[in-house]
Amino acid sequence: ETGVTQSPTHLIKTRGQQVTLRCSSQSGHNTVSWYQQALGQGPQFIFQYYREEENGRGNFPPRFSGLQFPNYSSELNVNALELDDSALYLCASRNGQGILRFNDTQYFGPGTRLTVL
C-alpha cells in the first residue's frame, strides 16, 4: 500500500464521451503525475501538477486535461474519447517539484482501467 488512491477502479465508456478520473496523493506529497499505460507497454507521461499548476506535459492532445486541488488531490479529464484511449491510467505522487531523485521516489496508485467501446 502506497497511500495513493484512485477512483474508479474500472470504467467503461463509449467513443465521444467524456471521463473524469480521480487521484488522492500520499499525505505530504505536493506533486502528482499522470501516466497512460496501454496493455503490454510501459507508462507514457501525460502531465504533472505541482501546487495546483501544470508544470510538465508529455505528447498528449489538449483533450487530456487535469486539475490539482489545494489538498493536492488531482483529476484527469479526457474529452471526446477514442478507442485508443483504452488503457490503465496511473497517478503517482511525490514531494517536491525538482529533478527526480532517490528520496523523491514516486508512489503509484493502483490505477483506473478505462475501456472505450
Add this chain to the structure above:
Amino acid sequence: GQNIDQPTEMTATEGAIVQINCTYQTSGFNGLFWYQQHAGEAPTFLSYNVLDGLEEKGRFSSFLSRSKGYSYLLLKELQMKDSASYLCAVGKDSNYQLIWGAGTKLIIKP
C-alpha cells in the same frame, strides 16, 4: 528522439540469478529507475542510479554506464513471487518526467 530498449520476455529458474538489460537514448539524463510491476498492479520502485557503477539492495542490484547508455537489473536467489514485469525508466531534464521502456516480463519456473 527518445528510445529505451529492454527484452520483451525472459525465463529463469527459482533460486537462480537473472540479469535484465536496458539500453537508452534520451535527450537529457537525470538518473535511471527500475520498477517492478505485477500484472494488473501499479509499478513499485526498486532502484535508482545516477552515477556509474553498481548499487546493491538485498537480492536486487542495479548497474549503470552513462557513457554506454546501458543499465542492468540483477536479481539473485529468484523466488516465484519475482514473476513480474520489470520496467526501466529514465528521468528527463526540464519536465522532470520519466521516459519508460515497455518492460521485461520475467517468468520464474520451479
